[in-house]
Amino acid sequence: MRAIRNISLTVFFAALLLFLSSLFLSSYRLSDQVIAERFSVMYTASGKSYYEILRPQLEPMVNVEYHSSFGFISDYSAIIKKYNEPLIAAGNWDEVIKDDQLVMITKHSSSGWLADHAVYVSTFCFLGMLLGGILYFLVTGPANEYRRRAVWFSSLSNRGVAGIVLGSGLILFYIILYFFPAYLSPWMLLADPLRHWFTDKGEADQWFLYGWMYCMAMLVMGIRMLIKWKGNRYQTFRTVSVMFFQLCFAFIIPEILSALNQPAVDVKHIWPLHYNYFDGARIDQMYAFGGIGITLFWWGIALFLIGVPLFTYFYGKRWYCSWICGCGGLAETAGDPFRHLSDKSQKAWKIERWMIYSVLVFVSVMTLLVVVAWYSGKDEVMGISSGFIKMIYGFLIGSIFSGVVGTGFYPLMGNRVWCRFGCPLAAYMGIIQRFKSRFRITTNGGQCISCGNCSASCEMGIDVRWYAQRGQNIVRASCVGCGICSSVCPRGVLKLENAPEAGRINNDPILIGREGVKMNTDLIK
Numbered sequence: 103m104r105a106i107r108n109i110s111l112t113v114f115f116a117a118l119l120l121f122l123s124s125l126f127l128s129s130y131r132l133s134d135q136v137i138a139e140r141f142s143v144m145y146t147a148s149g150k151s152y153y154e155i156l157r158p159q160l161e162p163m164v165n166v167e168y169h170s171s172f173g174f175i176s177d178y179s180a181i182i183k184k185y186n187e188p189l190i191a192a193g194n195w196d197e198v199i200k201d202d203q204l205v206m207i208t209k210h211s212s213s214g215w216l217a218d219h220a221v222y223v224s225t226f227c228f229l230g231m232l233l234g235g236i237l238y239f240l241v242t243g244p245a246n247e248y249r250r251r252a253v254w255f256s257s258l259s260n261r262g263v264a265g266i267v268l269g270s271g272l273i274l275f276y277i278i279l280y281f282f283p284a285y286l287s288p289w290m291l292l293a294d295p296l297r298h299w300f301t302d303k304g305e306a307d308q309w310f311l312y313g314w315m316y317c318m319a320m321l322v323m324g325i326r327m328l329i330k331w332k333g334n335r336y337q338t339f340r341t342v343s344v345m346f347f348q349l350c351f352a353f354i355i356p357e358i359l360s361a362l363n364q365p366a367v368d369v370k371h372i373w374p375l376h377y378n379y380f381d382g383a384r385i386d387q388m389y390a391f392g393g394i395g396i397t398l399f400w401w402g403i404a405l406f407l408i409g410v411p412l413f414t415y416f417y418g419k420r421w422y423c424s425w426i427c428g429c430g431g432l433a434e435t436a437g438d439p440f441r442h443l444s445d446k447s448q449k450a451w452k453i454e455r456w457m458i459y460s461v462l463v464f465v466s467v468m469t470l471l472v473v474v475a476w477y478s479g480k481d482e483v484m485g486i487s488s489g490f491i492k493m494i495y496g497f498l499i500g501s502i503f504s505g506v507v508g509t510g511f512y513p514l515m516g517n518r519v520w521c522r523f524g525c526p527l528a529a530y531m532g533i534i535q536r537f538k539s540r541f542r543i544t545t546n547g548g549q550c551i552s553c554g555n556c557s558a559s560c561e562m563g564i565d566v567r568w569y570a571q572r573g574q575n576i577v578r579a580s581c582v583g584c585g586i587c588s589s590v591c592p593r594g595v596l597k598l599e600n601a602p603e604a605g606r607i608n609n610d611p612i613l614i615g616r617e618g619v620k621m622n623t624d625l626i627k
């Protein structure tokens with residue numbers, strides 16, 4: 103067993119090392135063919151051919167060998183900038199060249215060892231990381247860290263050096279993915295053979311690559327969760343569920359739809375989490391696809407208006423946050439070792455409520471502006487540019503908050519930073535869960551020994567023990583119903599239930615809280 107464990111770890115780290123170093127193993131050579139491929143069908147707003155403009159400008163780069171992406175990207179960007187500068191200064195926007203081909207130009211200019219052996223390197227890296235990781239967890243066996251409290255002594259899971267290094271690496275990755283994706287072109291090259299499984303015509307861009315990396319992380323760490331919670335039916339169910347929805351609904355089905363020339367949508371992606379849902383260009387595009395496009399567009403609206411309230415009424419927000427959602431799925435699998443890092447203070451709870459409902463208001467206003475702008479055909483609504491507000495939302499919330507902070511901060515602030523402080527869909531479901539739902543966690547206070555396992559493992563920063571000690575039901579808006587508090591309780595105090603609403607909020611006649619002792623006079627009468 104020890105030998106297999108060591109072999110699987112070696113394979114995993116060898117594959118990871120090769121994958122990371124592949125970013126520096128490519129060389130780049132811009133050819134006339136690549137310029138023609140990318141630009142021959144592109145035209146400025148005034149109708150001039152990109153190819154005719156850019157071919158002479160790019161001449162100094164043609165057939166020059168670059169040994170790193172830094173030099174290549176820097177020279178290419180400088181040429182485009184130099185050409186655009188006088189046009190921008192003169193306000194001649196119709197002639198300005200859009201700089202949106204950098205990722206594919208860099209990728210298609212890749213040459214050398216990595217480009218020649220992409221299929222073999224890709225097979226070794228992806229299979230090595232997947233199988234090495236899975237095998238390691240299979241032979242290591244169950245690891246119930248919460249009872250052993252090992253998480254508090256590990257540098258990785260208790261904000262030690264390893265945790266800070268991992269967090270910094272993740273933050274760096276997200277910044278590059280969102281704002282400088284061209285530097286990831288060698289990884290896109292490695293993802294190409296996988297994309298070709300779905301369609302011969304397509305190729306991997308940064309979003310396909312990210313989708314696949316996301317699936318791999320969830321599969322490996324999902325297996326770890328299944329082993330860790332072997333015999334626990336609820337944890338097994340929801341882990342299999344998030345793995346299934348990520349792999350099939352978020353990754354495979356959109357690829358199949360795309361290969362069939364249909365809209366490549368994730369049918370479980372709902373507004374306001376999918377903040378571009380009502381974007382004018384998107385609506386036009388969905389309608390342009392005809393039958394399937396229109397059906398999928400209205401499916402999303404029905405899900406938001408009927409499905410979300412109905413399911414949240416019956417099951418609380420766990421039906422989405424802990425069983426279906428990709429963000430929740432990553433948090434529950436890859437983010438599991440960091441769940442105890444969530445801040446349980448009253449101050450954090452206050453900040454959480456302000457932030458999450460502010461994001462909900464922000465996305466609602468932004469969407470309203472976008473829809474009115476699309477309907478009226480004018481970008482400005484009451485003097486406000488809908489495009490500008492959308493850009494600010496996309497940058498601050500869509501990229502920085504949900505990606506860079508939401509996942510990059512796992513080892514620093516716990517695994518549900520985004521779900522707790524930022525997700526507008528969680529805010530919407532939270533309101534329903536708090537006021538009109540059958541879901542609650544019941545607590546058998548007499549059995550509680552105040553060990554604190556439940557509070558320590560609550561990823562949403564809920565001080566579960568506080569409720570358990572009082573025998574008070576938990577009906578908090580933020581609870582994602584992961585059930586870990588219940589699973590780690592040595593006394594069987596906590597139970598996740600969907601039952602009739604009557605008696606769901608069981609205020610006690612005397613409440614002993616942090617602020618002191620309160621008498622609930624209505625109940626005493």
Ligand code: SF4
Nearest residue numbers: 550551553554556591
């Ligand atoms: S509810 Fe269970 S896990 Fe939480 S403090 Fe009480 S005995 Fe411990």
Ligand code: SF4
Nearest residue numbers: 560581582584585587
């Ligand atoms: S209270 Fe329990 S079920 Fe709810 S989020 Fe916290 S650990 Fe999960």
